[in-house]
Amino acid sequence: MDNVIRVITGHRPYRPKGFVVRSEEMDDKFIVHNYGHGGAGISLSWGSSALSVRETKGKRPGAVAVIGSGIMGLTSARLLQDAGWDVTIYTRDVYRHTTSNVAAGEWGPFSTHDPAVSSDAFKSQLEWASRISHHAYTNLTGPKYGIRWLEAYTLTNTRLQNFQGDDKIADLFTYKADLGPGEHPFPTAYVQRMVTMQIDPGVFLRQTVADFQLAGGKFVLQNFANVSEILALAEPVIFNCTGLGAAKLFGDDNLVPAKGQLVFMPPDPAVDYMTFGGVDGDTFVNGGFLHMFPRSDVILMGGIFKLGDYTTHVEHDETERIVTEHQKLFADFG
Numbered sequence: 001m002d003n004v005i006r007v008i009t010g011h012r013p014y015r016p017k018g019f020v021v022r023s024e025e026m027d028d029k030f031i032v033h034n035y036g037h038g039g040a041g042i043s044l045s046w047g048s049s050a051l052s053v054r055e056t057k058g059k060r061p062g063a064v065a066v067i068g069s070g071i072m073g074l075t076s077a078r079l080l081q082d083a084g085w086d087v088t089i090y091t092r093d094v095y096r097h098t099t100s101n102v103a104a105g106e107w108g109p110f111s112t113h114d115p116a117v118s119s120d121a122f123k124s125q126l127e128w129a130s131r132i133s134h135h136a137y138t139n140l141t142g143p144k145y146g147i148r149w150l151e152a153y154t155l156t157n158t159r160l161q162n163f164q165g166d167d168k169i170a171d172l173f174t175y176k177a178d179l180g181p182g183e184h185p186f187p188t189a190y191v192q193r194m195v196t197m198q199i200d201p202g203v204f205l206r207q208t209v210a211d212f213q214l215a216g217g218k219f220v221l222q223n224f225a226n227v228s229e230i231l232a233l234a235e236p237v238i239f240n241c242t243g244l245g246a247a248k249l250f251g252d253d254n255l256v257p258a259k260g261q262l263v264f265m266p267p268d269p270a271v272d273y274m275t276f277g278g279v280d281g282d283t284f285v286n287g288g289f290l291h292m293f294p295r296s297d298v299i300l301m302g303g304i305f306k307l308g309d310y311t312t313h314v315e316h317d318e319t320e321r322i323v324t325e326h327q328k329l330f331a332d333f334g
C-alpha cells in the first residue's frame, strides 16, 4: 500500500441494451447519437464514430456541432473534419476531465452490454464498430498516439474452453495460446495468452485534440442543462457524444453508471504485459474484473464495476483489495 501514488474513479456509461448510434430529427435539427459504450469506449471509438458519421450520408457538409470532448466526441469530430465538415465541439469538460481520460486503455470491446437483453442488430453493430476501430488503431500505433501492442494473460484455475471475449472477433486477438501447469510463471493452473493493443488515453486524447485544432476545429465550453439548450445551437447538425450525460439530457433510462477505480504505482520497465484475474483464478471479483496494466509512467491496477453507483469518492477498502490481490499474484516473482 505504501507504493500507491494515486487512486482515481470514473463512471463507465453502461447500457445493458448496448451503445446507441442512430439519428433523428428534433425540431429543425438533425441529431446523431453516439453514446453509452460502457467499459469499452476507448476500444470502440473510431468504429462507433465512423458508424455515427455515416448517418449524415446524403447531407452536404457544413457547420456541425459535436457535444462532448471525450473520446467519442473527439473521434467523431476528426472523422467529420475528414469528410469536409466545419466542426465546433461544445463541452462541459475539457478532455482531461472526461471519463475517457480515466480509462485503463486495453483494446478489448468487452463489458459493453448484457447479451441477454441486447438485440441481434446491436450485436452486429458492435462487431462492425470493433472491426473498424481495431483497423483504425492499428494505423496509429507508436508513441505519438500512445498505442502499443502488448501480451495479455487471463488467469484461471480451469482450462478455458473458449476465447475470453466475444468469439465473433476472436480473430482480432493474435498470438493466442492456452497454457497449462508448468507452461507459465503465474500461480494459477491455467493462463490464456493473447496480444492486443494498449492505448494510453492521456496521450491519445491530447494528440487527437491537437489534430482537431490543426484542422481548424474550435472548442466552446458550455454545460447544457437540457435538450432545449442543445436545440438552440446555430448548427443544423448536432452530434450527441455526451457519454453518461445523455441519460439526463435525452431521457435514456437504460443508461447507467458503472463505477470504476484505478490504483497507480510507480512504473516498472520489467513489466511488459497485462494480466486479468487474481490468484484464485476468479477473474470477476465483486462484479469487477481484476487487472494490471503497465504504462511508461505508472503501473495501473483496477477491478471494480459497480452498476448504478454515481458516487465519485475513492473507496479505500477497494484500493486495499486491488493491491492485496495483485500482491498475492506476484508474491513469487523475483
Ligand SMILES: Cc1cc2nc3c(=O)[nH]c(=O)nc-3n(C[C@H](O)[C@H](O)[C@H](O)COP(=O)(O)OP(=O)(O)OC[C@H]3O[C@@H](n4cnc5c(N)ncnc54)[C@H](O)[C@@H]3O)c2cc1C
Pocket: 009, 010, 011, 012, 013, 034, 035, 036, 037, 038, 039, 040, 041, 042, 043, 044, 067, 068, 069, 070, 071, 072, 073, 090, 091, 092, 093, 094, 095, 098, 099, 100, 101, 102, 103, 104, 105, 106, 107, 108, 222, 223, 224, 225, 241, 242, 243, 244, 245, 246, 249, 259, 260, 261, 262, 302
Ligand atoms: C475505470 C475505467 C476503466 C476503463 N477502462 C477501459 C479500457 O480499458 N478500455 C476501453 O475501451 N474503455 C475503458 N473504459 C470505458 C471508457 O472510458 C468509456 O467508455 C469512454 O470514455 C466513454 O467515452 P465518451 O466520449 O462517450 O464519454 P466521456 O469521456 O464521459 O465524455 C463525455 C463528454 O460529454 C460532455 N458532457 C456530458 N454532459 C454534458 C452536458 N450536459 N453539457 C455539455 N457537455 C456534456 C462531458 O463534459 C465530456 O466532455 C473505462 C472506464 C473507466 C471508468
